[in-house]
Amino acid sequence: MSIKEMAKNAKHASIQMAGLNSQQKNNALKLIAEALIEKKNAILKANTIDLERSEKENLELPLLKRLKFDLDKINLVVEGINSLILLEEPVGKTLLSTEIDTGLELYKVSCPIGVIGIIFESRPDALVQIAALCLKSGNAVLLKGGSEAKETNKILAEVIEEASYKAGIPRGWIQLLETREDVSAMLKEDESIDLIIPRGSNSFVKYIMENSNIPVMGHADGICHCYVDSQADMQKALNIVLDSKTQYVAVCNATETLLIHQEAAKQFLPAIRDEFIKFNVEIYGCEKTAAIIDCNLADETTYKTEYLDYGISIKVVESMEEAIEHINKYGSGHTDAIITENMEKAELFMTLVDSGNVFLNCSTRFSDGLRYGFGAEVGVSTNKIHARGPVGLEGLLIYKYKLIGKGHIVKDYAEGSKHFTHKSLNKPFSL
């Protein structure tokens, strides 16, 4: 089947999915969870094929670890599906209700977006999570996983499709793409696909953003900053900067740049250097930094670097305003923290730093849907429309306006024989 046909089928399925009720969707999720347990041996076998091939192809150890889909992982995704079942129904929520005139009532009601195209990395658990989120929110989904996980992804998609079909979910709601060429073809299907969510390497996300008319939700870079103010508590600052940089380096919410106020630099830099040494953090500092501690000298690429590793850029700034300007220029709008005891400065920093997540006196590593308490995470977005920051189920939803009349026509209002009342109704949509 061509990608165009697959996208059309997904579109067709998505229309039916908008009409599913909570019970139907939760029942499908239940059957999927059961089928994953039931088919565990076949899943493990498929994963072993992927693992053996990838080992032969010398896939790096961390990637092999992510590729592994064992019993523990199966139990974890099943647990995830079960907690998703308990979440409130996201579709059909009345967000606004207004009496336009007697007998003419307007309702703004949440609904699925339609067809989502998702490209994700090697972890096969992502496939299950994403499929479950799309089902719960009533969206059809085209999925493309990492090629190293192709056997695992294939059987997972089959298990999910079969189980959900038994629960009455229309065929075509979940379809797996296989090649990079498929992805390129998918990017052209703007008539059928409503949103692309790429979860992968920076260069790949950028490629997608530049090669599709379909809206893209996600983030390319994660260049996060900690700004240590002249009025920071130095012990808090040490803990926070260390945690932000070293707690887990390979993720988008790890700090890549430390900005330090010139008045605090002489005290703070040697102290944080002593901590960084324990973790073998490589330091790239400006000239003022280099005058205080031993480090590599920063060049023009330094502050645009996302290390995703034990490396950090450091810059001494003359003022908080310089820090804000630096962040808005070099940052990626992801997560940026100020460490200060001055609440006025904190407030200004949090207002003027143009990022999805702005933090005071805590680690940038908190920037995450699970830590925020969202239950389920679609991804992290640095978009400035629709959804920003960690995105939960609501990122897969939009709304439509439903207007109910009793034969109302505009002519009566244009000619002045009738008048709008525009009263808030505060009641959920029903006919």
Next chain:
Amino acid sequence: MSIKEMAKNAKHASIQMAGLNSQQKNNALKLIAEALIEKKNAILKANTIDLERSEKENLELPLLKRLKFDLDKINLVVEGINSLILLEEPVGKTLLSTEIDTGLELYKVSCPIGVIGIIFESRPDALVQIAALCLKSGNAVLLKGGSEAKETNKILAEVIEEASYKAGIPRGWIQLLETREDVSAMLKEDESIDLIIPRGSNSFVKYIMENSNIPVMGHADGICHCYVDSQADMQKALNIVLDSKTQYVAVCNATETLLIHQEAAKQFLPAIRDEFIKFNVEIYGCEKTAAIIDCNLADETTYKTEYLDYGISIKVVESMEEAIEHINKYGSGHTDAIITENMEKAELFMTLVDSGNVFLNCSTRFSDGLRYGFGAEVGVSTNKIHARGPVGLEGLLIYKYKLIGKGHIVKDYAEGSKHFTHKSLNKPFSL
């Protein structure tokens, strides 16, 4: 100044604008309203130059009428600004507040999007409305109006810029583009511009959507449908279809296609034809339609046609399901109505028709921000993310997450010495 520099300046101004309070913005709006009255003679003079030149260039009469910016129009836009001042402050609203753990509080707070690029048609009043909406919502704006209104737009932008500068709004927040080449250049400034809102002809909107990485909010087509069900009240149906088609034909929410259930066709079609004749509505019908009433025979382009005039496509359908499928295939996701007395069918239609506005027993012409009671309208969107349907001020807003800690680090939670509480706080953000 190059468009790149203009966009950078707008970005710079937008950062400062995010920090403006309600009083500052409302004061600026007040000064703008006063300046428009004060400078009325200069504005009228500029508009006369535009009108005289456009008359010489044989601009069509309806366009000349839209171009005219007289005292009445000035008073109307001033009235609009004054009502905008009274609207609730949209920035800084707390949309969610959660205790993550003791002393660690998460707030989701509304904020401006940043820099908006707006391309609008000949009406100079649009410039004032758009500028006022952007100011109220704290966004910087790059504007491009119709070239026929260039003198009027120039003086209006100047008056607005000067008045708002006096109120402390940073220079560069409002800038006027002059040529089509400027627009093309603007579409490339995705580093500075966050959202493009095109208000113009279909082909131009499509061109913009296809030639920019910047998100676009708007609508290209407005192919709206009325579906008259077998269980429709025929008198209601007659009134609604007639109003939807003829109340004002040149607009995007006018109906372009009538779908009629086969069981109602023999009764309804002759009756609506008799009404259409009074308005000289040209009918393009399917073969089944042509078997009942005199009409032009529809071809494959008919149901994709947006007449914006006294023309209508008609199709006899075998079932509501066929009507829904037709609308989802040929419609533009704008506004579609069902006329029926069967509430189950109505509910299904409103769920399965994938449009921003789905109506029951009322005219498609109600699809409008003012009629919906939104006060101010940014435009109508057929997007499936961010904002859909008539878009009020909220379409110019996004949110950021603000997390306030007291030295909290992720390590404590990863190692299990601390645990998340995730309790709803229900309180507005403050430090």
